[in-house]
Amino acid sequence: MPLPAKAFQHWLHDVAPATSTADICRTSGIKRTTLAQQLVRGKVAETTLVSISRALQRSPLQELASFENYAELAGNTRPPTPAELVSQIATMDLLRAVIDRSDSAAALPELSPGADVPAAATPELSPAPHATSVRNWVDAIDDGELRHRVSAATGVAPQNYSAQLTANRLSPELAVATAREAGVGFTGGLVAAGLITEAEAGWPPGARQRALDALSDGELAALAGERLQTLGKALRRQEHEQAQTEKIWENLG
Template sequence: MSLSAREFDAWLNEAGLPAGSADIARHTGRRLSTITTQRFRSRITEDVVVKLSRSFNLDPLTALAYFEPYQGLDVDRRPPSTAELISQLTHNDLLVELLSRNKADLARLLGANYLISPIPHPDGVRKWIDAIDPGNIRSEMSARSGIATTNLSTLMSENKLAPDLAILAASIADVSPLGGLVVSGLLDPEEAGWPAQGRENALRDLEDLALLDLVDQRLKSLRRRLKKKIDSQDTAQALWETLG
């Protein structure tokens, strides 16, 4: 989904922001040609609004809610569930916690120096979808969006989720739509009202067996992703050798 140039210009005017494409490009870090093309085609991407809002110390969530596709977005500020918070922990976060619980000396060392992984993280989109899945989320997303499940799977494998798909997934799972905008990287956790230290607290509250099970799942997932990457590289190398 994208935003209309008409609404974008109206928002710029109402917010008192510079309307020139060169100014917008400078404040958002996008190329001037990109901004010009988006305005000409009336397909402004959401990240332009978010980055421009940040540049002028405006609330990105309130800014997005100005636009027709996202009206009311700033109303549903339900906090993320524990499952959503845990889904945004990496295997490194989990392993550090596991080691810290079992070795006092490591706990002192790691606890003093380790910072939890930032969001978004690799495979965070898929893990969020899995965390909120009521049992049929992929088929429902496919049916409602018209996107084939195989294409949805590819997007998740590439850790991509367009804002409209994120909100669709949240509506199917009956969770706050803001979670998907966080895990896909459009909004920062604090901009979406995620609690400070929320992931850290959820991690510490995990029972030992649950933590072990989660570590096992994440390592298996990591192995699958690495194997797929290696297989893809081997295929590419074989193709080059054939062409050569």
Template sequence: MSVPAKAFTQWLHSVAPGTSTAAVSRLSGIKRSTLAQQLVRGKVAVVTVVSISRAFDIDAVAALSGFDKYYDLASGLLPPTEAELVSQISDVDLLREIVARNAIVDPPEPAGKHILTPMPHKTSVRSWIDAIDVPGLRHTISRDLQMAPQNLSAQLSANRLAPEVAVQVARIAGVGLTGGLVVTGVLTPKEGGWPEDARGKALRALGDTDLVTLAAARLDALGKALRRTDQDNEQTNALWENLG
């Protein structure tokens, strides 16, 4: 989630020599107090590095590659797989595509032509993990990063993944190392090397059967999540009622 403050300071001096902290904060849109707190704690957030890179027109992937945790990020920059691209098409967009393909007369929108929901969507992270899943992936992540399985599950349920975890997942799965940073919103698709309209092309390439099957699986997962939420709410309400 962070890079060492000492390494960050050295990097900042190299890319913006003589620029004050106040000026860096103003140009990057980061609160001065936020940057100061990160420096004091000795850990600077990855999103801070990315924001400053954008402000000074520096390649964000190259910038992150200068830090030990992300040393191979630039060299591991690969185009996303078809499965990764499809995973980043939202549930709503899948349903809109089904409607467009099956409209008998005057479809609301031509099939494959509507503007897709921006990334990341509501289940981007879990969908990406499912798309790149290799045997034992979750176990390997837990072992390599010393992360309890329930903590990984909690991050996926919250649609987030710490940057270093996202990159390590990509390393294990053998896909482009920027993919996890793209699906979590740390990098834009363009910054992460995802071709323009790649998701749209992947959607149009899906056969009708695959499209409907994928949409059904997504809706089933959504239904399960909503049922869990309803159960949690019922338990909470029952607890309050018992407490009087």
């Protein structure tokens, strides 16, 4: 839910009383016309608050929690579950981990008896979010009825909710509502949707890597297989749509 313009203006005066709107926009990278339009409409986007908070070197999460709409963020400090952390690892990073483990296992028999196993260099994971981070996050916390509960609690039609997941986007309001209905911490959805970073969410450094390392070889292979299957479906759908578009253009001459 966008932030009320009056509340936002009070907040801005409190955190930057001596800074002009022009300076705020310049340092935060927000166009003055964009901010002006949001204020006129009476609704300021959460992304605007986050950008300004970063520019002022303030915590986006804490500043967001200072608004009534998101006050519950301040009272929920539960860390992400291992499943949530793994959901924010890109598919290509999962596949790379499968290959790295296979290569390491294949090399072990070649070592001399009693020799130390060399520590493999761990490639740095791509930052969250990734191409399917939102859907993966919801799948990671879904008990089978989560989508229905979110729709009932928010009034958002199931098809509209699913459309956001398919497009890999989720409004901050829906992200918080989803976490609430799933009984997990509120930061997972905000990171998955790209509103805040892992560090801004308070996730410990290397948390995603540790969650990945904790997966057994079988769990990792199964997860990578599921991601590949999903990717394959998406690519086939894109190819079909492209073929249909080309056919239409051909018929139009």
